Every structure is written in structure tokens, then in C-alpha cells.
Amino acid sequence: MNQRIDIDFNFVPHPLTGDLAVKTGKRVVVQTIKNVIETSFYERGFNVGFGTNVRSSLFELHTPLDKLTMADFIREAVRNFEPNLRITDIEISNENNDENTLTLMIKYTELSNPHIEQVAITLDRLR
Amino acid sequence: MTRAELTPTTFDHHELKRSLIEFLKTKETFRDFDYDGSAINTIVDMLVRNTVYDSFLANMLANESFIESAQIRGNVVAHAQKLSYVPRSRVSARSVVDVDIIPVNPPTGNFVIVADPGVTFVTSVGGATFTFSTTEPQSFTYNGATKKYHATDIELYQGHYLKRNFNYQGEKIVVPNDGIDISTLKVTVNDNIVSPYNRVSSITDMGASSNVFFIYESNTGEYEISFGKNVLGREPSVGSTVTLEYISNTQLHANGARSFMAGITIGGYSNIEVRAKQPAYGGMNREGIESIRFNAPRAYSNQDRALASYDYVYLITKEFPFLKSVISWGGEENKPPKYGTQFIAIIPDEGIEITRSLKNRIEAYIRSKSVGSITPKIVDPNIFDTHLEIKYIVRDRVTTTSRAVIESRIAEIVTSYSEDVLSRFGAYYNEAELSELLKGIGEVESVIINEKFSHTFNTRRGYNDRHIIDFDNKIAPRSVQILGANIVDDASNERIVDDGNGRIVYSYDKAGVHRTLNIGTVNYETGVVDFVATFMQPEPGLQVEIRVEEQNFYTRSHNIVRITSLQCSEFSKSDRV
Numbered sequence: 001m002n003q004r005i006d007i008d009f010n011f012v013p014h015p016l017t018g019d020l021a022v023k024t025g026k027r028v029v030v031q032t033i034k035n036v037i038e039t040s041f042y043e044r045g046f047n048v049g050f051g052t053n054v055r056s057s058l059f060e061l062h063t064p065l066d067k068l069t070m071a072d073f074i075r076e077a078v079r080n081f082e083p084n085l086r087i088t089d090i091e092i093s094n095e096n097n098d099e100n101t102l103t104l105m106i107k108y109t110e111l112s113n114p115h116i117e118q119v120a121i122t123l124d125r126l127r
Numbered sequence: 128m129t130r131a132e133l134t135p136t137t138f139d140h141h142e143l144k145r146s147l148i149e150f151l152k153t154k155e156t157f158r159d160f161d162y163d164g165s166a167i168n169t170i171v172d173m174l175v176r177n178t179v180y181d182s183f184l185a186n187m188l189a190n191e192s193f194i195e196s197a198q199i200r201g202n203v204v205a206h207a208q209k210l211s212y213v214p215r216s217r218v219s220a221r222s223v224v225d226v227d228i229i230p231v232n233p234p235t236g237n238f239v240i241v242a243d244p245g246v247t248f249v250t251s252v253g254g255a256t257f258t259f260s261t262t263e264p265q266s267f268t269y270n271g272a273t274k275k276y277h278a279t280d281i282e283l284y285q286g287h288y289l290k291r292n293f294n295y296q297g298e299k300i301v302v303p304n305d306g307i308d309i310s311t312l313k314v315t316v317n318d319n320i321v322s323p324y325n326r327v328s329s330i331t332d333m334g335a336s337s338n339v340f341f342i343y344e345s346n347t348g349e350y351e352i353s354f355g356k357n358v359l360g361r362e363p364s365v366g367s368t369v370t371l372e373y374i375s376n377t378q379l380h381a382n383g384a385r386s387f388m389a390g391i392t393i394g395g396y397s398n399i400e401v402r403a404k405q406p407a408y409g410g411m412n413r414e415g416i417e418s419i420r421f422n423a424p425r426a427y428s429n430q431d432r433a434l435a436s437y438d439y440v441y442l443i444t445k446e447f448p449f450l451k452s453v454i455s456w457g458g459e460e461n462k463p464p465k466y467g468t469q470f471i472a473i474i475p476d477e478g479i480e481i482t483r484s485l486k487n488r489i490e491a492y493i494r495s496k497s498v499g500s501i502t503p504k505i506v507d508p509n510i511f512d513t514h515l516e517i518k519y520i521v522r523d524r525v526t527t528t529s530r531a532v533i534e535s536r537i538a539e540i541v542t543s544y545s546e547d548v549l550s551r552f553g554a555y556y557n558e559a560e561l562s563e564l565l566k567g568i569g570e571v572e573s574v575i576i577n578e579k580f581s582h583t584f585n586t587r588r589g590y591n592d593r594h595i596i597d598f599d600n601k602i603a604p605r606s607v608q609i610l611g612a613n614i615v616d617d618a619s620n621e622r623i624v625d626d627g628n629g630r631i632v633y634s635y636d637k638a639g640v641h642r643t644l645n646i647g648t649v650n651y652e653t654g655v656v657d658f659v660a661t662f663m664q665p666e667p668g669l670q671v672e673i674r675v676e677e678q679n680f681y682t683r684s685h686n687i688v689r690i691t692s693l694q695c696s697e698f699s700k701s702d703r704v
């Protein structure tokens with residue numbers, strides 16, 4: 001199977017060629033998961049259902065029930081928009097609740113690779 | 128490598144995105160990219176979004192570039208302006224009244240009261256109160272015999288009279304009122320000399336020194352007034368005062384108002400009697416986009432002159448927009464021909480008659496637009512009355528709806544059919560169409576309609592006149608009769624009917640003797656009834672009644688058909704054959 005390839009969202013030029021840098025393999029998967037989770041509903045034109053509502057929940061109280069609901073949303077979004085991945089576990093922590101920061105520890109497998117990988121995503125308020 | 132091409136022939140964003148991704152996948156660089164939740168997917172989404180917006184913008188620009196497809200009023204109006212077409216503003220309902228002022232004591236010296244424009248009168252229509260105003264100074268003259276000040280034929284316009292002064296700075300003057308009726312607008316310029324300015328109707332009859340103004344609707348919907356820059360009309364000097372006087376009106380119109388009361392005192396007197404000479408008519412809203420789209424090209428082809436028959440129709444309906452139906456034809460089409468005359472027939476919006484004063488105004492206006500030696504002449508519509516006898520069969524014998532309710536619904540439909548479908552030039556009575564409308568009543572299973580048609584003709588008592596009545600439809604034999612005729616003194620059982628063989632026969636009894644005379648003919652094919660008689664009954668007219676061979680009554684030229692009487696009953700067993 002071809003390995004996954006994608007443009008780097010940071011748009012950093014390649015240091016030697018000056019071309020737009022690309023990402024490959026696991027780094028693409030991580031970027032994709034972050035892209036799905038960090039996009040809010042109605043943000044994507046003509047595809048308003050793309051993404052999750054996680055960013056808007058930064059200012060919630062984050063009770064255990066809220067965290068379960070948030071995890072369900074993330075699972076559903078990844079299942080819809082990145083069907084090659086399967087989420088095995090999601091940990092949501094908000095130790096720094098006063099600063100409206102959430103840390104998501106997501107464990108996943110690729111359909112073509114049963115090895116469990118994990119990615120940590122930190123969501124901060126923008127200002 | 129698979130060859131793929133972009134197919135940007137659709138505005139559907141899903142199709143565009145799929146097409147773009149398929150295209151990118153054929154390129155070596157992007158072949159293995161992930162196109163689902165990836166960064167490049169976000170970029171593709173943005174490209175598609177941009178494409179759709181650009182497509183929409185291009186489509187919108189193309190649409191708005193033509194009067195046929197523009198959707199924004201400002202753009203439709205701008206295209207119309209290029210064709211020298213000024214869309215109709217709101218039009219005030221108007222009426223003509225006579226006014227009496229009754230002083231408590233006879234005046235000692237002041238026998239004439241002059242009232243400035245803006246005298247208000249109030250009326251009520253459908254529970255709503257409306258204000259009417261004068262636009263001209265009015266003189267009320269004291270009559271010692273009646274002990275009243277009196278003024279006649281005062282024209283009232285619905286709305287408020289406004290007068291605004293502008294300091295002219297060489298720029299367009301924007302009328303700060305979207306309720307203006309521009310047909311009432313008067314412009315005067317005071318640059319040491321007070322001069323009235325007239326609205327431009329044609330640039331062919333004016334020069335650099337003509338006192339004229341131009342009026343257009345702006346992009347924002349307001350009216351703008353400009354002057355001719357000393358080329359197409361005299362330009363007021365900078366700093367002069369431009370005065371606008373006009374009627375400003377609301378969106379609700381008082382058409383049909385018949386009784387008015389003075390809204391203010393006149394000359395200090397409050398006991399004022401107002402008599403309307405005709406109900407208020409002609410109130411209309413601002414011309415809509417579709418109407419502008421239709422009329423502007425026709426105004427351009429018309430070139431503000433009446434040449435062909437449709438020019439007459441167009442010019443009259445534009446200048447007098449409250450008319451319901453207008454038709455015009457050359458006199459050469461008449462039988463016998465009348466060369467050099469252009470005939471016009473008009474139906475106003477309210478009622479079926481047109482007043483003499485309105486007829487004079489229309490005739491004077493259209494004469495000013497006629498070319499050559501053509502003489503326009505307004506004639507009355509040729510009216511044919513329909514008398515209906517309707518028998519209906521109820522769908523469900525156990526319906527709870529009373530027969531009175533069913534019959535009132537039938538009457539409503541017949542009235543609406545007569546007023547909305549018939550009663551205009553070119554419309555014809557269609558029995559099948561009326562029958563379908565009546566069967567739309569839930570309780571009515573079917574209807575049987577019998578109709579007679581009549582025409583009222585004028586008679587002169589004691590004159591031996593020839594009467595030719597052209598029904599222009601095939602007449603059923605033995606159906607012609609003239610009702611209420613009196614020809615021979617002391618006669619009884621007078622009847623004028625057709626004999627079924629094309630003759631009009633007059634029969635009567637006198638001194639115990641029954642007599643019969645042939646007085647004319649009827650052509651059943653062409654529908655012409657032609658007879659000579661000396662009628663002795665009081666004027667003004669008699670009715671000739673017929674049945675037609677077909678179920679429809681067709682109209683042509685200035686003939687119109689309307690329904691004037693209705694008899695309605697349930698179909699009973701005795702009606703069965």
C-alpha cells in the first residue's frame with residue numbers, strides 16, 4: 001500500500017528546494033485527526049457538517065458526562081471523515097481548566113495496521 | 128498516466144470537488160495524497176468554494192447586464208433609463224369635487240376666498256381614513272342667492288401636498304420622498320426671476336433656453352431631478368432656489384371613495400359641504416420590476432409618438448395607468464370605413480363608464496402624440512350583457528351546506544368571472560371555462576348553464592330610424608327579440624321577434640285585429656340584426672336579446688361582454704327530460 005502523503009499545514013518551504021513541504025506516514029494521520037477535531041461545524045463552506053464542536057466546549061465546565069459526550073463526538077467525526085482510522089480510546093483532561101485548555105490523548109489504529117498509535121492534541125483558546 | 132480534464136461545467140460544489148480531485152490524482156505529485164480529512168482536502172474545499180463564488184458572481188454580473196434578466200431594481204431601472212423610460216412612481220387616487228362654504232353671517236366685503244394649494248379633505252374607505260389635497264390655488268366665490276361660497280371642479284389628489292426648496296449647486300436634486308407622485312410634480316426656479324420648469328417629454332421640441340427638467344429614478348430608488356446644462360434646456364444659475372411641489376402618498380389607495388369632508392377650515396369657515404362628482408380612481412403603487420422590463424423596450428420602439436394602433440394603446444395606458452383595458456384601431460377597419468380617424472375605446476378600472484372630463488383629457492393627450500393628419504377619437508365600448516340561468520346538481524344529497532350558501536358561492540364565482548376575466552377588450556364568454564369554475568365548488572357535481580345575450584341600443588322617440596346591431600356571433604334562429612318596444616299607439620301584445628327565416632317581424636293587436644309587419648332582417652351567420660322602426664316609448668334605449676348558436680360569445684374590436692344577471696336554482700326532477 002502507498003504510504004499516506006499530504007501537504008504540511010504549516011506551509012513551511014523545503015529548506016533545500018524551496019518547494020512546499022509534504023508530510024508522509026504517521027505524521028499525515030496525526031495532522032488529519034487534528035484537522036477533523038479542530039475544525040468547527042459550519043466552518044467548512046458547502047460541507048458544514050465537517051468537524052466537531054470540541055473547540056467551542058473549551059469554555060464548558062467539563063464534568064465527566066461532558067467528557068464522555070465530547071469523546072463520542074470525536075469518535076463519530078473520525079468515523080465519518082477518516083474511515084481508514086478506528087479510535088480505540090480517548091482521554092480528555094483539563095488540568096488547566098482556568099486557562100480554558102483541553103488535552104486530548106487519542107489512541108487509534110489504521111485499518112491496514114493493527115498497531116495502536118496515539119496522538120496528543122492540546123486545544124487552547126485563541127485569545 | 129490517466130488523462131483527466133477539469134469539467135467546470137457545473138455549479139454544483141460536490142461535482143466540482145470530485146472533478147478537481149480526479150484531476151489532481153492524475154498528476155504524479157498529488158497521486159498518493161489523502162483526499163478525505165487531510166490538509167489538501169481543506170485546500171480543495173477552499174478552491175471549490177472560490178470557484179462557486181466566482182461562478183455566482185459571473186452569473187450575477189451577466190444577468191444584471193441585461194434588462195431581460197436583471198433582478199435588482201436599480202439595475203433594471205438603469206437599463207430602462209438608457210431607453211429614456213422613467214418608471215411610474217406611486218400614483219395618487221384622484222377625484223373631482225364641488226365645494227360650498229357656508230358662512231354663519233353673509234360677508235360684508237370679502238366675496239372671494241382664495242385658498243392656497245394644500246387644502247385637505249378626508250374620506251374613509253373600508254374603515255381606513257385617507258387624506259386628499261389640492262395642488263392648485265382655489266377661488267371660492269360668494270353667491271348671494273344661495274348664501275354660500277362656491278367652487279366647482281376642484282381636483283383632489285390622495286396624499287399630502289408638500290413644497291420643498293433647494294439651493295441649486297449645479298448638481299442633481301434628489302427628491303427626499305419615496306412616496307412622491309411624479310405626475311403631480313411642479314418645479315419652479317427662482318434666480319431673480321421665478322420661472323416654472325416643465326418635465327421633458329421629447330427633446331425634439333426644445334432648445335438650450337427651454338425651461339425644462341429631467342427626472343429619473345436613481346439606483347437607490349429615489350427620484351433625481353437634473354437640468355439641461357444649457358444644451359438640452361436652460362440650466363439654473365448656481366445659488367438659485369429650486370422649488371418642488373408635489374403630492375406624497377402612502378401605499379394604501381382610496382380608490383372608490385365617494386364622500387369627502389373638509390380636513391381644515393377654509394377662509395376661517397368650518398361649515399363646508401363637499402360633493403364628489405366622481406368616485407376616487409387611479410391610485411396605484413410604484414411600477415414593479417416586471418412591468419418596467421416589459422414596458423421600457425416598448426417605450427423605446429414607440430418613440431413617444433402615436434403611429435400604429437399599439438402606439439395609441441401603449442401611450443394611453445402609460446399616461447393613464449389606472450385604465451383597465453384600452454383598444455385602438457384605424458377607421459379603415461370600420462364598416463363603412465372612416466379614413467383619417469384612429470378610434471380608441473377605453474374601460475376604466477372602476478366601473479364600466481368613463482367620465483366626460485377624463486375622456487377629454489385622454490383625447491387631448493393622445494392628439495398631442497398623433498402624427499400626420501390622423502384624428503384620434505374616443506368611442507364608447509360596445510357592451511353585450513349576458514343573462515345566465517344556472518341549474519346545479521349537488522354532489523352529495525345529504526350535504527349539510529344549505530342551498531342558499533351554495534347559490535351565494537355560485538354568485539360570487541360568476542361575479543368574479545365577469546369582473547376579472549370578462550369586461551375587458553379581447554376577452555370572450557366561455558361556457559366551459561365558467562362551468563369548470565363552478566364545479567370547483569365542492570358540493571356542486573355539475574351545472575347546466577343557459578345564457579342569453581343582449582345589447583342596449585339608443586332610440587329616439589318618434590323618429591323612423593334604422594338600427595344595425597352586430598353581435599358578431601352566430602345567432603340561433605327564433606331567438607331574437609326586442610323587449611319593451613312600443614311602435615303603434617293603443618296597440619297591445621306588441622312583439623318584435625325573428626321568424627326563423629331571417630326576417631324581423633313586428634306583431635301587435637289593435638281594435639281586435641292581429642297584424643304582422645316585416646321590419647327588418649337578421650343574418651344568423653354574421654350575427655347582424657338590421658331593422659327600421661319608429662319607437663314611441665320614452666328614450667333612451669331598448670334591449671335586443673338573442674341566443675347564440677355556439678356556447679361561447681366571442682368579442683372583437685371594441686366589443687366587450689359582461690354578465691349582468693343570474694338566476695340560480697337546483698336541478699329538479701321536473702327539469703329532467
